Amino acid sequence: MSLKLAVLGLLDLEPGSGYALLQRFRSSLGFFWQTTHQQLYKELHGLHEQGLVDCETVSQESRPDKKVYSLSARGADELDALLAKAASPTKIRDPLLVKIFCGRRLQPEALRAEVESHRLEHEKTLQLYRVLYEQMGKLPAAVRQRYHHPLLTLKLGIRFEETWLAWCDEVMGEL
Amino acid sequence: MSLKLAVLGLLDLEPGSGYALLQRFRSSLGFFWQTTHQQLYKELHGLHEQGLVDCETVSQESRPDKKVYSLSARGADELDALLAKAASPTKIRDPLLVKIFCGRRLQPEALRAEVESHRLEHEKTLQLYRVLYEQMGKLPAAVRQRYHHPLLTLKLGIRFEETWLAWCDEVMGEL
DNA sequence: CCAGCCATGTAAATCGTTACATGATTGC
DNA sequence: GCAATCATGTAACGATTTACATGGCTGG
Numbered sequence: 001m002s003l004k005l006a007v008l009g010l011l012d013l014e015p016g017s018g019y020a021l022l023q024r025f026r027s028s029l030g031f032f033w034q035t036t037h038q039q040l041y042k043e044l045h046g047l048h049e050q051g052l053v054d055c056e057t058v059s060q061e062s063r064p065d066k067k068v069y070s071l072s073a074r075g076a077d078e079l080d081a082l083l084a085k086a087a088s089p090t091k092i093r094d095p096l097l098v099k100i101f102c103g104r105r106l107q108p109e110a111l112r113a114e115v116e117s118h119r120l121e122h123e124k125t126l127q128l129y130r131v132l133y134e135q136m137g138k139l140p141a142a143v144r145q146r147y148h149h150p151l152l153t154l155k156l157g158i159r160f161e162e163t164w165l166a167w168c169d170e171v172m173g174e175l
Numbered sequence: 176m177s178l179k180l181a182v183l184g185l186l187d188l189e190p191g192s193g194y195a196l197l198q199r200f201r202s203s204l205g206f207f208w209q210t211t212h213q214q215l216y217k218e219l220h221g222l223h224e225q226g227l228v229d230c231e232t233v234s235q236e237s238r239p240d241k242k243v244y245s246l247s248a249r250g251a252d253e254l255d256a257l258l259a260k261a262a263s264p265t266k267i268r269d270p271l272l273v274k275i276f277c278g279r280r281l282q283p284e285a286l287r288a289e290v291e292s293h294r295l296e297h298e299k300t301l302q303l304y305r306v307l308y309e310q311m312g313k314l315p316a317a318v319r320q321r322y323h324h325p326l327l328t329l330k331l332g333i334r335f336e337e338t339w340l341a342w343c344d345e346v347m348g349e350l
Numbered sequence: 351c352c353a354g355c356c357a358t359g360t361a362a363a364t365c366g367t368t369a370c371a372t373g374a375t376t377g378c
Numbered sequence: 379g380c381a382a383t384c385a386t387g388t389a390a391c392g393a394t395t396t397a398c399a400t401g402g403c404t405g406g
Contacts (some may be wrong), residue, residue, distance in 0.1 A: 002273045003365085009277025019385050029276055032267040039366065041387065062375060064385040076280075083281045087271040089296055090339075092207040094240060096262040097331065098177045101204055102184025103324045105251075106258045114262060121264055149278045152349065154344045156272065163338045164265075167331045174327065178393085194357050214394070216359065237403060239357040355404080365394070376383075 001082070007043050008034050008079040010072060011053060013146065015070035018044050027132070028150055031157050044069055052078050102170075108175045115175070119168035126161035129154060176257070181208050182218050183246060183254040186228060188321060189289070190245035195220050203325055206332050219244055222288075227253050283350045290350070294343035301336035304329060 006029050010021055018041050026036060026074050035043075044067075047053045052075035056068050070078070096118055136144065136151055144151075181204050185196055195214050200210060210218075219242075222228045227250035231243050246254070271293055278286050311319065311326055319326075 002268075002270045005270075006273050009273070012277065012280065017385095019383095029273065032269045032272040034266055034268065037369070038368090038387080039387090041385095045387095046331055060384090062382095064374070066385060072225065077358095079277070081279060083274060083278065084285075086292070087274040089293070090269045090271055091209055092335070093177075093209065093268065094207045094265045095177045095180075097207040097328045098181050098184070098204065099258060099262040101179055101325050101328045102187065102254070104285055104321065105187065105255060110259075117261070118264065146279065149397075150276050152346050153272045153276045155345065156338075157339045159342050160267070160335070163331075163334045167334050170330065171327055192357075193359095209394095211395070212357090213359080213396090216357095235356095238355095239402075241357060278362095351406105353405090356402090357400100359399080361396100361398080363394100363396080365392100367392075368390085370389080371387080372385100374384085376381100378379105378381090 002033055003035060003043055004047070005079070005082045006035075006102075006131050007040070008046065008052065008075055008082070011069060011071040011075070012045060012079060013150075015068055017058075017066040019066065021069070031129075032153065047075065051075075063099065075167065112175050115168050115171050119165060119172075122161050122164040122168065126158065129158045129161060133158065177208055178210060178218055179222070180257045181210070182215070182222065183227065183250055183257070186246040187251070187254060188325075190243055192233075192241040192243050194241065196244070205330075206304075207328065209262060222250065225310070226250075248259060258307065287347060287350050290343050290346050294347075297336050297339040297343065301333065301340065304333045304336060309332065 007021065010016075010024055010029065016024065018037070021035050021044075022035075022040055025040070044055075048055050048069070052068045052072060054072045056070075057065055058068050059065050068131070085160065096114070099114065100111065133151075133154055136147060136154070139147065181200070182196065183200055185191075185204065193201065193212070196219075197210075197212050197215055200215070219228065223230050223244070227247060228244045229246075229247045233243050234239055234240050248334075250337070274289065275286065306324075308329055311322055311329070314322065
């Protein structure tokens with residue numbers, strides 16, 4: 001259900017092709033709701049069949065044709081209906097934590113290497129989030145207004161990454 | 176794959192029936208890797224077929240029979256093999272964040288109510304984690320040693336919940 | 351007497367990942 | 379020439395969720 005909400009929500013911000021949506025996904029919603037192009041295209045087909053999005057095929061020179069989707073009136077209603085429902089509670093699903101939980105049979109160095117490598121990833125992600133945060137601060141006021149809610153989620157992303165780093169450092173000391 | 180690792184890891188800590196494992200799941204690993212009894216029983220059947228766990232049926236008075244599973248020698252090898260693989264990177268998947276991201280069409284009060292209710296949940300969870308943390312500190316030294324790795328994951332759980340609370344407070348001020 | 355715990359399972363439906371597939375254009 | 383970007387899809391498989399199913403015992 002969240003994928004449907006995510007797609008409608010992205011189209012509410014602005015229309016676009018499946019390909020373009022996927023890119024926006026990857027640099028915003030994708031931080032806390034991943035998808036693949038296969039899933040996204042399938043979802044768009046489904047939404048179109050149900051009349052929740054409009055679709056216009058656009059021919060391009062020196063590039064494949066594309067289908068530009070936009071939110072229909074019924075889609076906007078559906079979006080409101082989805083937003084009216086309570087969000088189901090957050091669930092963490094983390095293979096690294098499973099591994100650490102089960103890690104007593106493993107050499108400490110092996111685990112430390114793993115934690116170290118994840119730490120690096122989180123550092124990169126934090127950097128990225130901070131750059132995006134800066135960028136959003138520089139947007140024209142009208143646009144910034146529209147992206148106020150996405151910005152709130154980005155703030156949580158930053159807090160989470162900082163938390164990861166602090167924990168990785170703590171764990172490195174205890175392994 | 177993480178479920179397999181999780182089950183083998185739990186059995187490595189101590190044997191138990193599917194039912195008992197599920198309860199341990201819910202108060203430890205389940206904080207960052209959920210499962211249902213259906214999935215767990217199926218996994219146990221699969222592991223048993225592959226000879227990775229041993230299974231002994233125990234009759235009980237005034238209670239249904241149970242099947243007590245334990246890690247076999249081959250299961251221990253498999254566990255080591257799984258632990259040798261790198262854990263795939265962490266992905267957050269959070270319906271609440273999707274909702275907030277898409278929430279600009281919603282009344283601020285509606286979103287605030289949602290955030291408030293999630294905040295309460297996180298507060299409860301934090302309380303629970305802290306109690307569990309205290310309890311683990313009081314275990315006999317030998318057992319505490321065995322649960323050192325689970326404790327590390329609990330520490331992250333506590334940090335995460337604190338992060339959630341801080342963010343909820345921040346967001347409440349900005350909606 | 352009813353709810354909840356103990357204890358195990360099957361089946362269907364949905365969701366998500368991975369592999370396979372195409373084909374032109376642009377930049378190094 | 380080779381890799382990456384643009385742009386879209388099908389198919390198979392695996393994972394996860396939800397519904398259905400049973401039945402005795404314990405505590406309030």
